[in-house]
Amino acid sequence: MPRPDDDATAGARRGAGRPRSRVLSRRLILETGLRLMDARGDGGVGIRAIAGELGVQPSSLYNHVSGRDDLIAGVRELISDRIDVAGFDAVPWYDALERWADSYRAAFAAHPSTIALLTVTPLAEGSRTSEMYDAVVRGLVRAGWPEARALSVIVAIENFVLGAALDAAADPDMLDPRTEGRFPAFEAAFAARRESLAALGSAPAEDAYRLGLRAMLSGLRAILSGLRAERGAIGR
Amino acid sequence: MPRPDDDATAGARRGAGRPRSRVLSRRLILETGLRLMDARGDGGVGIRAIAGELGVQPSSLYNHVSGRDDLIAGVRELISDRIDVAGFDAVPWYDALERWADSYRAAFAAHPSTIALLTVTPLAEGSRTSEMYDAVVRGLVRAGWPEARALSVIVAIENFVLGAALDAAADPDMLDPRTEGRFPAFEAAFAARRESLAALGSAPAEDAYRLGLRAMLSGLRAILSGLRAERGAIGR
DNA sequence: ACCTGAACACCGTTCAAGT
DNA sequence: ACCTGAACACCGTTCAAGT
Numbered sequence: 001m002p003r004p005d006d007d008a009t010a011g012a013r014r015g016a017g018r019p020r021s022r023v024l025s026r027r028l029i030l031e032t033g034l035r036l037m038d039a040r041g042d043g044g045v046g047i048r049a050i051a052g053e054l055g056v057q058p059s060s061l062y063n064h065v066s067g068r069d070d071l072i073a074g075v076r077e078l079i080s081d082r083i084d085v086a087g088f089d090a091v092p093w094y095d096a097l098e099r100w101a102d103s104y105r106a107a108f109a110a111h112p113s114t115i116a117l118l119t120v121t122p123l124a125e126g127s128r129t130s131e132m133y134d135a136v137v138r139g140l141v142r143a144g145w146p147e148a149r150a151l152s153v154i155v156a157i158e159n160f161v162l163g164a165a166l167d168a169a170a171d172p173d174m175l176d177p178r179t180e181g182r183f184p185a186f187e188a189a190f191a192a193r194r195e196s197l198a199a200l201g202s203a204p205a206e207d208a209y210r211l212g213l214r215a216m217l218s219g220l221r222a223i224l225s226g227l228r229a230e231r232g233a234i235g236r
Numbered sequence: 237m238p239r240p241d242d243d244a245t246a247g248a249r250r251g252a253g254r255p256r257s258r259v260l261s262r263r264l265i266l267e268t269g270l271r272l273m274d275a276r277g278d279g280g281v282g283i284r285a286i287a288g289e290l291g292v293q294p295s296s297l298y299n300h301v302s303g304r305d306d307l308i309a310g311v312r313e314l315i316s317d318r319i320d321v322a323g324f325d326a327v328p329w330y331d332a333l334e335r336w337a338d339s340y341r342a343a344f345a346a347h348p349s350t351i352a353l354l355t356v357t358p359l360a361e362g363s364r365t366s367e368m369y370d371a372v373v374r375g376l377v378r379a380g381w382p383e384a385r386a387l388s389v390i391v392a393i394e395n396f397v398l399g400a401a402l403d404a405a406a407d408p409d410m411l412d413p414r415t416e417g418r419f420p421a422f423e424a425a426f427a428a429r430r431e432s433l434a435a436l437g438s439a440p441a442e443d444a445y446r447l448g449l450r451a452m453l454s455g456l457r458a459i460l461s462g463l464r465a466e467r468g469a470i471g472r
Numbered sequence: 473a474c475c476t477g478a479a480c481a482c483c484g485t486t487c488a489a490g491t
Numbered sequence: 492a493c494c495t496g497a498a499c500a501c502c503g504t505t506c507a508a509g510t
Contacts, residue, residue, distance in 0.1 A: 016495040017491030023494080047484060059486075060494055068484065116351075119402045130413050134422035141421060148432035149447070150425045151411065155440070156448025159399030160392075167395050175369065175387060183370035185377060189386045196384035204391070211385070211459070212392025218458055219451030252476040253510030259475080283503055295505075296475050304503065 014056075024056060026064045030074040034111065037075070041113045045071060073127075076118040080129045082107040088139030094217045096139055097157060101213055104161045105168070112169030115162055144228055153220060160216060164209040172204055250292075260292060262300045266310040273311070273350050281307060281350075311350060313364065318343040321368055324375030330453045332375055333389075337397050337449055344401040351398075351405045380464055389456060396452060400445040408440055 014023075032053055036044030043049060047068060051058040065071045084103035087096030108115055133154065140150040177187050197207060250259075268289055272280030279285055283304060287294040301307045320339035323332030344351050369390065376386040413423050433443055 014494070015491085016489070018493045019491085022492090048482085057495055058484075059496080062485075063493055116402065119406060130415065130419050130422060133411065133413075134419035137425045138421040141425070146428075147425050148428040151429045151440070152444040152447045155403060155411075155444035156396075156451065159403050159444065159448060160396040160452075161399070162402060163395030163397070163399030164392075166398065167391060175391075177366050177369070179366065183366050185374040186366060186370035189373045189377070189383050192382075192384040193387045204387070208388040208391035208395065211388045212395060212452060215392065215455030215459060216396075216448060216452045218455035219453070222454055222458075223447070223451060250475070251510085252508070254474045255510085258473090284501090293476055294503075295477080298504075299474055 024054065024060060024064055026074065028054070029061055029064055030071070030078055033071060033075050034078050034114075037113055038111055042117065044113075045075065045117070047071070072117055075114060077128050079107050079111055079114065079118070080127075080132060083132055085132055085135035085139075088135055088142075093139055093143035093145075094221055097136075097153075097220075098213060098217060100136060101157055101161050104158070105165050105209065108162065108165040109168040112165060115166055115169075119162055144224060146227065149227075157213075157216065160212055164205070164212065167208065168203075168205040170205070175204075260290065260296060260300055262310065264290070265297055265300055266307070266314055269307060269311050270314055270347060270350070274347055281311065283307070315343050315347060315350065316364060316368075318346075319368055321371040321375075324371055324378075329375055329379035329381075330457055333372075333393060333456075334449060334453060336372060337393055340394070340397045341401055341404070341445065344398075345404045351401045380460060382463065385463075393449075393452065396448055400441065400448070403444065404441045406441075411440075 029050060032050050033045050036049055036053060038044070040049075045068070047061055048058045050071075051061055061071075065074065082103065084099055085096075087099035090096070091099070133151075136154055137147075137150045140153055141147055145153060175190060177183050177190055179187065181187070193204065193207075197204060265286060268286050269281050272285055272289055274280070276285075281304070283297055284294045286307075287297055297307075301310065318339065320335055321332075323335035326332070327335070369387075372390055373386045376389055377383055381389060411426060413419050413426055415423065417423070429440065429443075433440060436443075
């Protein structure tokens with residue numbers, strides 16, 4: 001006769017003490033956190049929410065993560081894994097940067113509620129994220145960017161990308177003035193944009209992102225040309 | 237002989253019941269929240285933290301704000317009031333845009349710990365906000381931007397500014413690889429940036445913001461020139 | 473109308489006890 | 492080693508009672 005509290009028994013209550021087979025792992029906890037975050041927003045990364053979803057006590061998680069901050073850093077790693085840095089070995093730096101930015105935005109736009117949380121938490125040591133920065137820095141320095149400026153280029157684009165990812169998650173009609181005649185210029189611009197984008201089948205957030213990224217990359221190319229000229233190097 | 241629980245008596249405990257003179261107001265609550273946020277971070281907007289600072293019970297605040305969300309929206313209004321759109325009536329559109337972006341970021345950078353919180357909560361429908369958009373759209377259209385594109389220009393810059401504001405809220409050493417030799421390019425770039433910025437007395441977030449904004453504005457000017465040429469207008 | 477004070481349903485985290 | 496279960500110090504919010 002099988003014991004009623006066997007680990008394999010669905011819905012059975014586990015007694016105290018170490019289970020015969022491990023029920024948790026760091027990976028399982030992080031993936032559950034990301035899934036819950038997508039499903040129910042910021043509250044999803046709660047220790048208790050994840051424990052509840054996994055059918056364990058909240059305190060059990062502390063065998064695999066050191067606390068809430070560690071949990072958040074781990075979830076970011078999961079997302080960062082999908083950012084594409086392969087372009088830096090294949091195409092010109094500005095095209096690689098655009099490809100990087102596009103995949104960066106896509107990765108976070110898929111998990112909008114993580115952004116504000118993740119951007120404030122420091123980088124975990126020796127992480128996949130560090131690997132990504134290393135690849136992008138290499139590409140920029142190879143293209144002629146001064147070592148001391150590379151991270152500012154990266155952070156500038158990151159700032160824009162993360163803001164754009166937040167925007168992509170927001171209500172498309174967020175800017176609707178919902179007035180008539182009180183703000184003529186604003187109201188006219190809103191109506192004109194709606195009509196113009198409807199013809200193209202494009203979303204407002206998409207349009208602003210593409211325009212902003214193109215502008216920033218075009219500006220960065222001009223700035224790099226200036227730096228090259230300063231150093232007397234032959235520009236391209 | 238004065239009553240020991242007189243409202244005017246410093247440190248005296250108030251008894252139950254309506255006080256003889258009002259001790260709270262919405263404005264006082266919001267300003268205290270902003271002040272505490274500056275002083276002790278995200279925890280400052282807590283209902284209990286504000287109540288403690290004002291020497292009242294947590295439940296007392298509910299006579300003036302409807303809850304935590306209302307509190308946060310109110311604090312944001314306080315900050316947003318400092319965004320400067322006056323430049324659009326005084327200087328070229330790109331300079332006005334820079335001034336607008338600077339004040340936009342400064343308004344939030346003055347209260348760094350509010351950003352992560354405020355950017356998650358959707359923008360409330362406020363006439364002050366619509367007023368701001370109306371002024372910026374007017375400036376852009378007057379400069380030659382097509383009505384249908386004006387809001388994309390605005391949103392692109394807003395995305396960057398909000399991302400930069402999030403960055404300003406983060407730990408300045410957030411990107412510290414904290415490794416030795418594992419990520420040579422990344423580590424070298426981090427060290428070079430630190431040295432270069434120390435000489436200028438500038439913060440990393442500041443440097444990335446300025447570079448990104450300059451790049452974006454320069455790119456936007458190029459794009460507008462292209463649009464003008466397309467329409468056969470005389471560029472400047 | 474506006475505050476107190478108690479209560480309720482939540483958090484994250486710690487730690488002894490059990491296997 | 493890895494989980495339970497109780498406990499602790501927190502939250503935001505509700506509501507009757509008091510003036």
